[in-house]
Amino acid sequence: MSTLNVSNIQRFSTGDGPGIRTTVFLKGCNLRCPWCHNPENISSAPEELFFAKAGKKEVYGKLMSPADLAEDLLEDADFYIRSGGGVTVSGGEPMLQYLGVYELAKLLAARSVPVIIDTAGCVPWSSFEKVLEVVNDYYFDVKAGTPGKYSELIGGDLALIESNLRKLVMAGANVTARIPFIPGVNDSDEELKRIGEIIGSAGVKHADLLPFHRLGVAKYEAMGLDYKYKDTLPPSRETLLRAAEIIGRYTETGIE
Numbered sequence: 001m002s003t004l005n006v007s008n009i010q011r012f013s014t015g016d017g018p019g020i021r022t023t024v025f026l027k028g029c030n031l032r033c034p035w036c037h038n039p040e041n042i043s044s045a046p047e048e049l050f051f052a053k054a055g056k057k058e059v060y061g062k063l064m065s066p067a068d069l070a071e072d073l074l075e076d077a078d079f080y081i082r083s084g085g086g087v088t089v090s091g092g093e094p095m096l097q098y099l100g101v102y103e104l105a106k107l108l109a110a111r112s113v114p115v116i117i118d119t120a121g122c123v124p125w126s127s128f129e130k131v132l133e134v135v136n137d138y139y140f141d142v143k144a145g146t147p148g149k150y151s152e153l154i155g156g157d158l159a160l161i162e163s164n165l166r167k168l169v170m171a172g173a174n175v176t177a178r179i180p181f182i183p184g185v186n187d188s189d190e191e192l193k194r195i196g197e198i199i200g201s202a203g204v205k206h207a208d209l210l211p212f213h214r215l216g217v218a219k220y221e222a223m224g225l226d227y228k229y230k231d232t233l234p235p236s237r238e239t240l241l242r243a244a245e246i247i248g249r250y251t252e253t254g255i256e
C-alpha cells in the first residue's frame with residue numbers, strides 16, 4: 001500500500017476545475033521554477049512556516065494512506081457530484097507519487113467522484129500510463145517553449161514533457177494546457193509562439209494562461225527565503241490579451 005505526502009487539503013477551491021471541488025496538494029517537486037507560488041511544496045520533507053504578521057505557525061507535510069485521504073475527501077461526495085465538481089490533485093508534482101495517486105483516484109472513481117491531475121509533466125511516461133487507468137482529466141503545464149530555458153531555468157526536460165503531452169492526448173485523455181505567464185520568462189512573442197506550436201501540434205484542444213501574481217510572497221517570508229519575483233508586477237490586461245491572441249492561433253485559449 002502506498003502513502004501520499006500531503007501538504008494541504010483545500011476545500012471549496014476555485015481555479016482548479018469545474019464545480020465544487022477539493023484540491024489536494026502533494027509535497028515534493030522535481031522542478032525548480034524560480035517564480036513558484038507554492039514553495040512549501042517543493043521539498044518532500046515536512047516544513048514549518050512562521051507567518052510573523054499573523055503570528056501563526058503552519059506545518060506542511062503529512063503522510064496519509066490513499067484510503068484515509070479518500071475517506072476524508074468523500075465526506076463531500078454529494079457536493080462534488082451535484083455540482084459537476086470533484087477532486088484536483090496538485091502539488092508540487094503529484095505524478096512523483098503516481099502509485100498513491102492511482103490508488104486514491106480508484107477509490108474516488110468507485111464513488112463516481114472524478115479527479116483532475118495538475119502536473120508539470122516531467123516524469124516517465126510509465127507513470128502516466130498507470131494513472132490513465134483511472135484518471136482522464138489533466139491540467140498540464142507548459143512553462144516555456146525552448147529546451148534551454150526548461151533545463152537551465154526550471155530544471156526540466158522539454159523533450160520528455162512534450163512527448164508526455166502528445167501521448168496523453170493520443171491516449172484520449174482530456175488535457176488542458178496551462179501556461180503560467182511569467183514576465184521575463186515566457187512573455188516574448190517568440191517564446192509564446194513556440195509554446196503555442198508545442199500545444200497545437202500535440203493536439204491539445206484548450207489552453208489557459210495563468211497570469212503571474214505575488215500571492216506566494218508571504219510563504220517565502222514565512223520560510224525565511226528571498227523571493228526573486230517580489231518586485232515583479234503582474235502583467236497588464238493588454239499584455240495578457242496579446243499573449244492569449246498568440247496562443248489562440250494554435251488552440252482555443254482562455255485567461256484564468
Ligand code: SF4
Nearest residue numbers: 029031033036092120
Ligand atoms: S512545477 Fe509547480 S510546484 Fe514545482 S517548482 Fe514549478 S511551480 Fe513550483
